[in-house]
Amino acid sequence: MSLAAETRRAADGHPVLRTALRAGIVNYTAAARFLEIDGEVDAVATALRRYAEELPAYERDARDVRVRMESGIGSVDPGSNDALIAVGGTSFGPSGGDRTAIVAMGAVDAAALAAVLQGLNLEEITPAAAAVGDDSIVVIVDRLEGANALRAVEDALEAVPIE
Template identity: 90%
Template sequence: MSLAAETRRAADDHPFLRTALRAGVVNYTAAARFLEIDGEVDAVATALRRYAEELPAYERDARDVRVRMESGIGPVDAGSDDALIAVGGTSFGFDGGDRTAIVAAGDVDAAALAAVLQGLSLEEIIPASAAVGGDSIVVVVDRLEGANALRAVENALEAVPSSGE
């Protein structure tokens, strides 16, 4: 395998690096050291620079969504009329519980959900449940994290990576 091919494979094994290459925000020498590829660091850095030039540009789109917060969320029986979200065998809905649901309705898809989860992670908010279906994303968080989660979801949906990501 050539050094260029090995460098591309190694970069592709690290999605954050591929995103950074697309966005043009990489220190190529530091990235070459990070990848620990057998070869001269300068040669790996050059291969990364060339790979970055071939990748589609990193672009983001704001989504047309309405985001709201619903309090009093807790576990409910699967199939219950009160269920707001069901993932696997776990359902959450309106039961006066101690969780909050953030509901984003509108132009949403799996890419939007991924952006939302990444935004929540950056805020160190760990959802109890999250899903996308139809034209809605629902994320269930602890009640005390509701306001911060709402802002994180709104911010994430203002900058969803475009296709090619």
């Protein structure tokens, strides 16, 4: 396998690096050291630079959505008409519980949910549940994280990556 092919394979094995290559925000020498490919660091850096030139540009799209927050969310009976979200055998809905639902309605899809989850992760917010369906995303978080989660979801939906 050529050094260029090995470099591409290694970069593709690290989605964050591949995204950074597409966005043009990589220190190629540092990335070459990170990949630990058998070869000269400068040669690997050059292969990364050439690979970045071949990748499609990293673009983002603002989604047309309305985001709201609903407090008092907890477990509800599976199949309940009150359920906002059901994942496996667990359903969440209004119940006076200690969680908050962040609901985004509009132009959403799996890519938007991925951006939302990444945004929450950056804020160190771990959702209890999250799902996308039709024209809505629902994310369940601890009540105290509700306001920060709302801002993170709004920010994420302003810049959803386009593949």
